[in-house]
Amino acid sequence: MTWLDIPADDPFGVHNLPYGAFDPGDGSSRLGVRIGDRVLDLAGLERAGLIEARGALQAATLNPFLALGRPHWSAVRDRLTELLTDDAYRRRVERLLLPLADVASRLPFEVGDYVDFYSSEEHATNLGRLFRPGSEPLLPNWKHLPIGYHGRSGTVVVSGTDIVRPGGQRKPADAPVPVSGPSQRLDIEAEVGFVVGAASSLGTPLTTKDFYEYVFGVVLVNDWSARDLQAWEYQPLGPFLGKSFATSVSAWVVPLDALAAARTPAPEQSPPVLPYLADERIGYDIRIEVVWNGTVVSRPPFSGLYWTPAQQLAHMTANGASVRPGDLYASGTVSGARRDEVGSFIELSWGGAEPVTLADGRIRTFLEDGDTVTLTATAPGPDGSVIGLGEVVGRILPTAS
Amino acid sequence: MTWLDIPADDPFGVHNLPYGAFDPGDGSSRLGVRIGDRVLDLAGLERAGLIEARGALQAATLNPFLALGRPHWSAVRDRLTELLTDDAYRRRVERLLLPLADVASRLPFEVGDYVDFYSSEEHATNLGRLFRPGSEPLLPNWKHLPIGYHGRSGTVVVSGTDIVRPGGQRKPADAPVPVSGPSQRLDIEAEVGFVVGAASSLGTPLTTKDFYEYVFGVVLVNDWSARDLQAWEYQPLGPFLGKSFATSVSAWVVPLDALAAARTPAPEQSPPVLPYLADERIGYDIRIEVVWNGTVVSRPPFSGLYWTPAQQLAHMTANGASVRPGDLYASGTVSGARRDEVGSFIELSWGGAEPVTLADGRIRTFLEDGDTVTLTATAPGPDGSVIGLGEVVGRILPTAS
Numbered sequence: 001m002t003w004l005d006i007p008a009d010d011p012f013g014v015h016n017l018p019y020g021a022f023d024p025g026d027g028s029s030r031l032g033v034r035i036g037d038r039v040l041d042l043a044g045l046e047r048a049g050l051i052e053a054r055g056a057l058q059a060a061t062l063n064p065f066l067a068l069g070r071p072h073w074s075a076v077r078d079r080l081t082e083l084l085t086d087d088a089y090r091r092r093v094e095r096l097l098l099p100l101a102d103v104a105s106r107l108p109f110e111v112g113d114y115v116d117f118y119s120s121e122e123h124a125t126n127l128g129r130l131f132r133p134g135s136e137p138l139l140p141n142w143k144h145l146p147i148g149y150h151g152r153s154g155t156v157v158v159s160g161t162d163i164v165r166p167g168g169q170r171k172p173a174d175a176p177v178p179v180s181g182p183s184q185r186l187d188i189e190a191e192v193g194f195v196v197g198a199a200s201s202l203g204t205p206l207t208t209k210d211f212y213e214y215v216f217g218v219v220l221v222n223d224w225s226a227r228d229l230q231a232w233e234y235q236p237l238g239p240f241l242g243k244s245f246a247t248s249v250s251a252w253v254v255p256l257d258a259l260a261a262a263r264t265p266a267p268e269q270s271p272p273v274l275p276y277l278a279d280e281r282i283g284y285d286i287r288i289e290v291v292w293n294g295t296v297v298s299r300p301p302f303s304g305l306y307w308t309p310a311q312q313l314a315h316m317t318a319n320g321a322s323v324r325p326g327d328l329y330a331s332g333t334v335s336g337a338r339r340d341e342v343g344s345f346i347e348l349s350w351g352g353a354e355p356v357t358l359a360d361g362r363i364r365t366f367l368e369d370g371d372t373v374t375l376t377a378t379a380p381g382p383d384g385s386v387i388g389l390g391e392v393v394g395r396i397l398p399t400a401s
Numbered sequence: 402m403t404w405l406d407i408p409a410d411d412p413f414g415v416h417n418l419p420y421g422a423f424d425p426g427d428g429s430s431r432l433g434v435r436i437g438d439r440v441l442d443l444a445g446l447e448r449a450g451l452i453e454a455r456g457a458l459q460a461a462t463l464n465p466f467l468a469l470g471r472p473h474w475s476a477v478r479d480r481l482t483e484l485l486t487d488d489a490y491r492r493r494v495e496r497l498l499l500p501l502a503d504v505a506s507r508l509p510f511e512v513g514d515y516v517d518f519y520s521s522e523e524h525a526t527n528l529g530r531l532f533r534p535g536s537e538p539l540l541p542n543w544k545h546l547p548i549g550y551h552g553r554s555g556t557v558v559v560s561g562t563d564i565v566r567p568g569g570q571r572k573p574a575d576a577p578v579p580v581s582g583p584s585q586r587l588d589i590e591a592e593v594g595f596v597v598g599a600a601s602s603l604g605t606p607l608t609t610k611d612f613y614e615y616v617f618g619v620v621l622v623n624d625w626s627a628r629d630l631q632a633w634e635y636q637p638l639g640p641f642l643g644k645s646f647a648t649s650v651s652a653w654v655v656p657l658d659a660l661a662a663a664r665t666p667a668p669e670q671s672p673p674v675l676p677y678l679a680d681e682r683i684g685y686d687i688r689i690e691v692v693w694n695g696t697v698v699s700r701p702p703f704s705g706l707y708w709t710p711a712q713q714l715a716h717m718t719a720n721g722a723s724v725r726p727g728d729l730y731a732s733g734t735v736s737g738a739r740r741d742e743v744g745s746f747i748e749l750s751w752g753g754a755e756p757v758t759l760a761d762g763r764i765r766t767f768l769e770d771g772d773t774v775t776l777t778a779t780a781p782g783p784d785g786s787v788i789g790l791g792e793v794v795g796r797i798l799p800t801a802s
Contacts, residue, residue: 091701166720238639319567
């Protein structure tokens with residue numbers, strides 16, 4: 001039990017303790033841990049000698065801390081729990097707590113490589129139907145490997161960053177040649193992202209069993225997508241400008257340790273996978289909400305994903321590719337079987353053919369300028385508690401002219 | 402005329418002055434400039450007060466120097482030329498020259514985002530024939546935009562790094578299901594890479610006219626490719642593990658300023674491109690040689706590429722995506738019209754159907770363990786001089802078991 005005055009059902013209680021970076025108001029970036037509606041200043045904590053992480057907590061991003069590896073992550077988490085629950089530390093720790101409302105979020109880690117998977121069978125099936133009507137929606141490789149591709153890491157932004165509508169090239173179905181201009185089919189993708197902590201060696205694959213040692217934690221991801229740009233450009237080398245303008249992540253990285261109680265059996269796989277992809281079928285019961293201008297339009301269930309994050313890690317390194325602290329790999333759009341469980345608006349409006357009406361009466365297919373999308377998520381914590389994954393929010397600004 | 406004893410036709414004469422990073426023998430990484438068969442210690446030069454770059458030359462990589470921007474790049478280059486040509490500086494500069502043979506190359510810059518284009522019409526046509534036999538080899542979008550995708554920046558390695566044969570999943574044509582194991586069709590891609598110096602703003606596209614202000618210089622790139630992995634995985638999201646195991650770059654970044662005399666008209670484009678892709682049609686007369694176990698097997702001509710690096714930069718940012726110091730974008734495989742001008746072995750051996758015989762009598766289709774590939778290139782310099790782009794060399798090691 002913490003000495004802080006926090007309700008038992010607070011999604012940022014002492015069982016969560018997610019890490020982030022914040023600007024205290026002087027333009028700098030400092031590391032902190034969120035507890036309730038406050039931020040604990042980790043740099044101050046380390047300088048005061050209350051916690052020890054080889055100076056990594058003095059950095060502007062989490063990367064040096066991530067590089068320390070699992071034993072240090074566990075030690076720091078254990079110590080934070082002690083500091084926040086033992087009344088003996090209250091006086092010294094309390095003065096390092098800042099109101100969340102007084103600070104601005106910064107990108108919590110410098111992104112190394114960003115990989116985006118495509119691991120929801122429902123989403124891949126829906127997109128196959130929409131992008132390749134008349135042919136088999138799932139391609140022959142889909143159930144044999146977790147399809148993925150590299151995204152642009154330099155345009156990963158923290159929740160709250162405005163999103164400028166991308167311009168680019170698209171080809172209207174009835175036009176003989178492409179046109180350029182602002183995207184007409186701007187969309188979201190609700191995803192869960194995994195933040196790599198420890199580095200691996202080039203030439204040596206990781207296995208599904210390495211997941212817990214190498215992955216530090218989880219963020220929410222909105223992989224903004226311009227469907228019209230994507231549809232015209234994506235053959236044969238995959239999505240490029242349709243995705244690379246922005247990817248938003250939540251401000252607080254929830255440690256894997258906070259999600260131990262959220263582990264849940266992942267779907268059985270058929271046909272059987274190759275040995276390097278065999279795993280313990282552990283998913284996470286993360287429940288996402290997609291909020292469009294204030295209306296909850298969908299509740300995608302992460303637990304149903306066909307490919308697990310452990311399989312994604314093993315596949316991503318099966319060719320000997322190395323990982324490094326700050327690498328981010330996202331699940332792919334999380335969609336459930338029902339229309340009110342899909343993780344993108346192209347699915348929600350079925351390619352624009354079935355508009356949705358928001359609570360304020362406004363009718364939508366894709367995003368309009370001024371729209372705001374908020375993804376939030378929670379997962380079960382220990383002893384009936386709730387673990388909050390925070391939110392990832394973005395507002396659409398018009399294309400720069 | 403330099404006071405160094407360098408032949409007039411040395412490809413690393415005073416008109417070149419490429420930048421790199423080297424380990425002087427103590428495990429550290431220092432910045433240097435190559436001149437002839439020596440390295441000029443830039444950190445020492447700056448500490449001695451002989452050159453000024455805001456301390457950026459003390460770094461382990463070129464990134465801080467790249468971030469300074471075009472005016473500083475020009476000032477440092479001008480000063481280097483002065484130091485190496487005015488005999489008055491000889492005594493003070495000479496003691497900062499190290500034999501190239503005494504140092505080890507390091508990756509010259511930390512790679513931000515790595516983008517690989519697909520801009521040779523001959524290569525795209527050849528690959529279309531090989532990967533999609535019976536259909537139109539060039540897809541409808543190819544002549545309207547420079548097709549590209551993001552590669553893995555964390556596995557970009559410097560020339561001389563051994564390449565471990567990638568394992569992974571592939572589907573033999575006669576097998577009902579995929580198998581996993583070492584790639585059977587390991588290939589190269591000979592490319593020219595462009596190193597971004599200055600950062601741009603998220604949400605604001607660059608234009609083709611911004612090329613010279615934002616791009617610092619050029620490296621040679623070998624984008625190693627596992628064709629069997631790639632063929633099975635690449636639909637619908639593009640190449641992933643078939644490419645991500647390693648990309649080799651040359652150790653010395655040749656400044657754009659050294660290539661002024663190599664500028665040459667790029668091919669005319671038909672149909673006309675959209676306005677944001679209109680450019681001055683400036684290509685570079687860079688002549689590549691592909692050497693396989695000592696035999697020159699191909700001489701790909703970079704000057705024939707359909708899409709110019711200025712167009713690639715404008716397209717890559719057309720959706721508002723930002724660039725940052727250390728971003729690398731590669732041309733795509735450089736192939737000319739003739740079989741002895743192609744930049745990959747899948748083209749050279751026509752998908753393995755037409756083996757090649759090397760000078761030592763060995764017969765090859767794809768790479769075998771122990772094989773070494775060296776790419777070299779030169780371009781015309783001022784006053785009849787030659788600009789060397791150095792080499793990118795890699796030897797194939799067996800898959801780790």
